[in-house]
Amino acid sequence: MGKTKIRFFTAGIFFFFLNLSVHAQNKNEIVSSLDKKYPELESFYKYMHSHPELSLQEKETSATIAKRLRKSGYSVSENIGGYGVVGIMKNGEGPVVALRADMDALPVTEKTGLPYASKLIGKDKNGNDTGIMHACGHDIHCTVMLGSAGVLAENKDLWHGTLVMIAQPGEEGCLGAKAMIKDGLFTRFPRPNYILGLHVSPLFPSGSIAFKEGEAMAGSLSVFITVRGIGGHAAMPNLTKDPVVLSAEIIMALQTILSRELAPGIPSVVTVSSIHGGTAFNIIPDKVELSLSVRYPSPEVRDKILSAIKRICEGSAVAAGLPDALMPLVSYQMEKEYIPLYNNIELSRKAGTVFEKTFGKDKVFPAPFMTWAEDFAFYSHENPPIPTFFYFIGANDPLFLESIKGKAITELDPVSAAGRLTLHSPYFAPSPENTIKTGVAAMCAAVLELMKKK
Incomplete structure (x- = not known):
């Protein structure tokens, strides 16, 4: 200065x-x-x-x-x-x-x-x-x-x-x-x-x-998603239910929450900031872990976003042919909100x-x-x-x-x-x-x- x-x-x-x-x-x-x-x-x-x-x-x-x-x-x-x-x-x-x-x-x-x-x-x-x-x-x-x-x-x-x-x-x-x-x-x-x-x-x-x-x-909440599947050999994906592909579909679908479910102008964020899955190039894993940061102006908007996240995860899994026992797991800790x-x-x-x-x-x-x-x-x-x-x-x-x-x-x-x-x-x-x-x-x-x- x-x-x-x-x-x-x-x-x-x-x-x-x-x-x-x-x-x-x-x-x-x-x-x-x-x-x-x-x-x-x-x-x-x-x-x-x-x-x-x-x-x-x-x-x-x-x-x-x-x-x-x-x-x-x-x-x-x-x-x-x-x-x-x-x-x-x-x-x-x-x-x-x-x-x-x-x-x-x-x-x-x-x-x-x-x-x-x-x-x-x-x-x-x-x-x-x-x-x-x-x-x-x-x-x-x-x-x-x-x-x-x-x-x-x-x-x-x-x-x-x-x-x-x-x-x-x-x-x-x-x-x-x-x-x-x-x-x-x-x-x-x-x-x-x-x-x-x-x-x-x-x-x-x-x-x-x-x-x-x-x-x-904004208010903020960390959301964790475990996308489950059926693992196997990368050379035979037809015998698996690939959680990597399903995770990609879920990530893209999550982007529609703000653009298609919330009214324009509501200041909110759904960011997928962490993706972890797989151990080797030739193995389809049986799960992928996603971490999200969700931001919102009110508890009402928060609840609407959380409901949409759960619905999108489960709907994507059903479309992929997964049984009820392998539906994605969505969790968050309200005490850390x-x-x-x-x-x-x-x-x-x-x-x-x-x-x-x-x-x-x-x-x-x-x-x-x-x-x-x-x-x-x-x-x-x-x-x-x-x-x-x-x-x-x-x-x-x-x-x-x-x-x-x-x-x-x-x-x-x-x-x-x-x-x-x-x-x-x-x-x-x-x-x-x-x-x-x-x-x-x-x-x-x-x-x-x-x-x-x-």
């Missing part, structure tokens, strides 16, 4: 806080705190990026975050729902506002070539060796949370109430949020009036914000107005409904409900995004370009400084709007 852009960014934040409260003293302290803290935040980010830990293995990451929260003056509790961390700062009477960041990394071997790239090897859920990488930006999320925690702690004259910092494990496995809630997140600690969360997005330029009111992100994420409309509009004042309307974008999934959604499903707001901070180089406008994905180099447009890619590399500064400024702006002194 160039010096001119940094000065513009800082000036914009300054003038926002200058108008934040007529009673606030030393209003430029927010900007000063952020600039002063940035070198330390960048150092933490690079350390966390190069020392990733897989879901539910975040022992060192959580300990480091707990230590830094204590240093900023928070009362800290560890090992909440696993390696979860909760930091509390009370500052008189007022609302309770929680900020949440996820800590876990992915079983991905990093290929960014960055000097602080991860070189760690770990064990995946099946016990196999795997590279480990923060390919979903959770290192940025934690850095933004710590930066916000520190800036707000240094400027207590600008807000009142109770801050709750939530460092959550296990987002990628859809277990972390539920585990922390079950372990008393909202009963052992102050119950929030609002919960804020964010995610980096390579689809938007660094220095920008994007969000959607109401239904914002990501539920759709809903942004409280009133809270979204309040935060959106603040973001536009902070960054300018040209830096705040309407986000489309995202078919990514997030277990942040579980925080709003309490009784009584807690208003939640989840937004995106741009993480990509603005010049890069401008250079590829109008180009098809097939026109881009798969390493230097296409891999920079998606999360979970071994080439995912956010622009740290502008992304982190924007994230901290946005979070502080939202918090101060909710907790400002009258």
Whole structure:
């Protein structure tokens, strides 16, 4: 990020806080705190990026975050729902506002070539060796949370109430949020009036914000299909019932669920992402395993898709002449479902107005409904409900995004370009400084709007 852009960014934040409260003293302290803290935040980010830990293995990451929260003056509790961390700062009477960041990394071997790239090897859920990488930006999320925690702690004259910092494990496995809630997140600690969360997005330029009111992100469920058949010699397929051919027919038929069974415009996905079958070139196997990722905006759409998957599998098997005893097996684990994420409309509009004042309307974008999934959604499903707001901070180089406008994905180099447009890619590399500064400024702006002194 160039010096001119940094000065513009800082000036914009300054003038926002200058108008934040007529009673606030030393209003430029927010900007000063952020600039002063940035070198330390960048150092933490690079350390966390190069020392990733897989879901539910975040022992060192959580300990480091707990230590830094204590240093900023928070009362800290560890090992909440696993390696979860909760930091509390009370500052008189007022609302309770929680900020949440996820800590876990992915079983991905990093290929960014960055000097602080991860070189760690770990064990995946099946016990196999795997590279480990923060390919979903959770290192940025934690850095933004710590930066916000520190800036707000240094400027207590600008807000009142109770801050709750939530460092959550296990987002990628859809277990972390539920585990922390079950372990008393909202009963052992102050119950929030609002919960804020964010995610980096390579689809938007660094220095920008994007969000959607109401239904914002999809629910997600993994579906597993065992296509059964009668194996035999590849030279005599007439004496077999080939599950490979049947799997191919099922895969193609599944594509019609969205195009022919759901109404146009319903944002849903049925992706067959894994196919395993056979052991040798001359053997027709007796089964093929398929893994699917299903995404949907509501439980009603989910149920319709699941029903169609089962009907297509069984109908294809009947057409292939298989007996009832060899019908395909369709299974899924509802306890590992990501539920759709809903942004409280009133809270979204309040935060959106603040973001536009902070960054300018040209830096705040309407986000489309995202078919990514997030277990942040579980925080709003309490009784009584807690208003939640989840937004995106741009993480990509603005010049890069401008250079590829109008180009098809097939026109881009798969390493230097296409891999920079998606999360979970071994080439995912956010622009740290502008992304982190924007994230901290946005979070502080939202918090101060909710907790400002009258």
